[in-house]
Amino acid sequence: MLLTISTTHQPATDLGYLLHKNPARLQTVAVAAGQAHIFYPEATAERCTVALLLDIDPVALVRSHRGPAGEGFALEQYVNDRPYVASSFFSVALGKAFNTALNGTCKERPDLPEQRLPLAATVAVMPAASAEQLRRLFEPLGYEVEVEAHPLDPTVPEWGNSRYFTLRLQHPAVRLQELLSHLYVLIPVLDRGDKHYWVAQAEAEKLLRRGAAWLPQHPEREFITRRYLRFAEYVNPTLERLLAAEQAATDDVAADAREEIALAETAAILTSGGSVVPAAEKQNLHDLRLDRVAEELRRLGAQRVLDLGCGEGKLVRRLLKLPQVEHILALDVSWRELERAQQRLNIAEMPPRQRERLTLTQGSLLYHDPRLAGYDAAAVVEVIEHLDESRLAAFEQVVFARARPGAVLVTTPNAEYNQRYEALSAGEFRHEDHRFEWTQAQFAEWAAGVAERNGYRVRIEPLGPEVAEHGAPSQLAVFER
Numbered sequence: 385m386l387l388t389i390s391t392t393h394q395p396a397t398d399l400g401y402l403l404h405k406n407p408a409r410l411q412t413v414a415v416a417a418g419q420a421h422i423f424y425p426e427a428t429a430e431r432c433t434v435a436l437l438l439d440i441d442p443v444a445l446v447r448s449h450r451g452p453a454g455e456g457f458a459l460e461q462y463v464n465d466r467p468y469v470a471s472s473f474f475s476v477a478l479g480k481a482f483n484t485a486l487n488g489t490c491k492e493r494p495d496l497p498e499q500r501l502p503l504a505a506t507v508a509v510m511p512a513a514s515a516e517q518l519r520r521l522f523e524p525l526g527y528e529v530e531v532e533a534h535p536l537d538p539t540v541p542e543w544g545n546s547r548y549f550t551l552r553l554q555h556p557a558v559r560l561q562e563l564l565s566h567l568y569v570l571i572p573v574l575d576r577g578d579k580h581y582w583v584a585q586a587e588a589e590k591l592l593r594r595g596a597a598w599l600p601q602h603p604e605r606e607f608i609t610r611r612y613l614r615f616a617e618y619v620n621p622t623l624e625r626l627l628a629a630e631q632a633a634t635d636d637v638a639a640d641a642r643e644e645i646a647l648a649e650t651a652a653i654l655t656s657g658g659s660v661v662p663a664a665e666k667q668n669l670h671d672l673r674l675d676r677v678a679e680e681l682r683r684l685g686a687q688r689v690l691d692l693g694c695g696e697g698k699l700v701r702r703l704l705k706l707p708q709v710e711h712i713l714a715l716d717v718s719w720r721e722l723e724r725a726q727q728r729l730n731i732a733e734m735p736p737r738q739r740e741r742l743t744l745t746q747g748s749l750l751y752h753d754p755r756l757a758g759y760d761a762a763a764v765v766e767v768i769e770h771l772d773e774s775r776l777a778a779f780e781q782v783v784f785a786r787a788r789p790g791a792v793l794v795t796t797p798n799a800e801y802n803q804r805y806e807a808l809s810a811g812e813f814r815h816e817d818h819r820f821e822w823t824q825a826q827f828a829e830w831a832a833g834v835a836e837r838n839g840y841r842v843r844i845e846p847l848g849p850e851v852a853e854h855g856a857p858s859q860l861a862v863f864e865r
Contacts, residue, residue: 385437385438385440385468385469385470385471385473385474385477385508385509386435386436386437386438386506386507386508387435387436387470387474387478387505387506387507387567388425388433388434388435388436388505388506389433389434389503389504389505389560389563390426390431390432390433390434390503390504390505391431391432391501391502391503391504392430392431392502393499393501393502394429394430395429396427396428396429396430396431396432397427397428397429397432398432398493398496398501399432399434399560400424400427400432400434401490401492401493401496402485402490402493402496402497402560403422403434403482403484403485403560404484404485404490404491405422405434405481405482407424407427407432407434408424408427410422410423411423411481413477413480413481415438415473415476415477415480416473416476417440417441417444417445417473418438418439418440418441418444418445418467418473419438419439420436420437420438420439420477420480420481421435421436421437421438421439422434422435422436422437422481423435423437436477436478436481436482438473438474438477440466440467440468440473441467442466442467445466445467465511465548468509469509469510469511469548470507470509470510470511470571470574471511471571471572471575472571472572472575474571475567475568475569475571475572478564478567478568478571479568482564485497485560485561485564486561486564486565486568486594487561488559488561497559497560497561498559498774499559500557500558500559500774500777500778501557501558501559501560502554502555502556502557503553503554503555503558503560503563504552504553504554504555505552505553505563505567506550506551506552506553507550507551507567507571508550508551509534509548509549509550509551510548510549510550510551510571510574511547511548511549511574511575512547512548512549512574513547515531515533515549517574518531518549518551518574519531520603520604521570521573521574521604521608522551522553522566522570523752523754524602524603524604524751524752524753525562525566525598525602525751525752526555526558526750526751526752526778526781526782526786527553527554527555527752528553528554528555529551529552529553530551530552530553530554531549531550531551531552532549532550532552533545533546533548533549534546534548534549534550556781556785557777557778557781558778562597562598565594565595565597565598566598568594569591569594569595569599569608569612570608572611572612573607573608573611573612574611575611583613583614583615583618584618585618587612587613587618588613588618588621588622591609591612591613591622592622592625592626595608598750598751599626600626601717601747601748601750601751602751603746603747603753605623605626606623609622609623609626669847669848669857669858670698670766672847672848672858673765673766673795673847673858673860674698674699674702674765675702676847676860677699677763677765677793677795677860678699678702678703678706680793680860680862681703681706681709681761681763681791681793682706682708684760684761684790684791684864685708685760686708686709686760686761686790686791687708687709687710687711687760688709688710688711688712688713688758688759688760688761689703689709689711689712689713689759689760689761689762689763690712690713690714690715690756690759690761690762690763690787690789691703691712691713691714691715691762691763691765692715692749692756692762692763692764692767692783693715693716693717693749693764693765693766693767693770694714694715694716694721694722694725694744695716695721695724695725696721696724696725696728697714697724697725697728697729697744699763699765700712700714700725700729700742701728701729704729704738704741704742709741710741711740711741711742711743712741712742712743713743713745713755713756713759714742714743714744714745715745715746715747715749715753715756716744716746716747717746717747717748717749718746719746722744722745722746725744726744729742731744749764749767749771749779749782749783750771750775750778750779750782751778751782752781752782752786753782753787756782756783756786756787756789757786757787757788759787759789759790760789760790760791761789761790761791761792761793762783762787762789762791762792762793763793764783764792764793764794764795765793765795766795766796766797766858767794768794768796769796769797769813769815769818769819769820769821769822770817770818770819771819772819773819773820776830780834780837780838784834784837784838784840784863785837785838788838788865790864790865791862791863791864791865792840792862792863793860793861793862793863794831794860794861794863795847795858795859795860795861796821796822796827796858796859797814797818797821797822797857797858797859798821798822798823798824798827798846798854798855798856798857798858798859799821799822799823799826800823800824800853800854800855801851801854801855801856801857801858802814802821803854804851804854804857824844824855824859827844827859827861828844831844831861831863834863835863839865840863840864840865841863841864841865842861842862842863842864843861843862844859844860844861844862845859845860845862846858846859846860847859847860
């Protein structure tokens with residue numbers, strides 16, 4: 385069993401710091417029924433590759449009191465693939481050999497684990513039902529997946545391919561901890577349920593710990609959880625906890641686009657030139673944003689539209705009124721919001737032709753989703769500020785690099801305008817779930833970088849009434865290819 389991880393990050397030898405393994409020497413650790421060897425086939429400033437080679441002793445495996453689970457015939461301990469393919473043995477070896485990196489710590493370079501690096505990984509070989517199964521597990525996590533099938537017998541081609549594959553993954557910007565956690569969880573998932581150790585409650589806690597940052601939003605989370613834990617007594621409670629985490633939507637939410645009028649936009653007293661604007665004259669900024677985005681989509685002539693972070697479906701309602709719009713894919717990370725959208729849009733009572741124009745679906749903007757490809761335009765209304773700034777690179781990859789709609793409309797609050805809200809203290813955000821709020825210059829800098837890296841041109845305009853010193857309360861970036 386062999387895993388290699390490579391990077392072209394400069395200097396590439398930072399990989400040694402992250403893994404807490406010196407590229408200049410071979411290291412060996414003892415694992416169940418064998419040894420794991422860690423070495424570096426290449427280690428230069430331009431490119432660095434680490435290899436984890438797991439050498440299972442077949443004799444020790446047979447002599448083990450536990451042995452492979454689920455023996456089906458007398459000789460199964462002697463005739464099986466356990467010493468040769470990535471399995472639960474390999475996951476244990478990964479955790480033991482790279483424990484420091486898996487925990488996201490680096491004593492000598494504490495800032496390094498948070499950096500997103502270009503990483504490539506190869507696992508030879510993995511068992512799987514099909515190449516498509518491997519893609520379903522890894523593509524939603526943002527990887528480019530290449531799968532090489534291996535024939536049952538190269539000398540007898542008519543027998544076809546075996547169920548073993550070499551898996552190659554590439555990601556342009558991912559934390560090493562994330563890559564390791566994905567492999568740590570998903571390798572046993574592909575192990576046919578034959579974990580070599582006893583599955584108990586501790587395994588459920590391990591799954592929740594290693595998968596907390598990405599598993600709740602993964603479209604195959606139920607399959608992953610059932611294959612990892614095997615027994616319903618652990619699977620069902622763990623799925624409930626995952627669902628609760630998804631509904632809470634507090635850590636990796638990319639789609640809480642609910643109307644923000646309680647604190648900073650209509651309930652707060654908006655002053656202009658020292659005078660108080662009467663409540664009846666206040667604009668509902670959320671409606672203004674949605675109306676402007678809908679108008680821009682109409683101007684662009686978009687026929688197939690993504691509403692990313694659709695919330696309760698307020699933009700969807702506007703888009704359904706545009707005859708030019710043939711189909712809308714409205715995506716949100718929260719099932720709770722999607723259920724509200726179904727109710728408020730009265731989907732059950734829609735005429736069939738109207739219903740065919742709309743797809744409501746659950747998903748995250750932090751993980752690659754092939755369903756997002758092939759659209760004319762995407763609207764991302766008051767979404768990015770709900771992401772940790774460190775996650776914006778993943779968002780950029782999903783929307784701009786992978787989905788690549790013809791146009792992308794992004795709105796976000798203007799932090800300079802916040803001091804005009806008397807209800808806000810200095811430094812306070814407009815919404816408790818906002819992770820940041822940008823000034824006009826910060827938004828412009830981010831938008832220009834995204835456009836340059838992904839082949840778009842961008843223009844930025846204010847949203848809402850402008851004040852000379854502070855600009856408008858919100859801002860819109862229109863990206864076009």
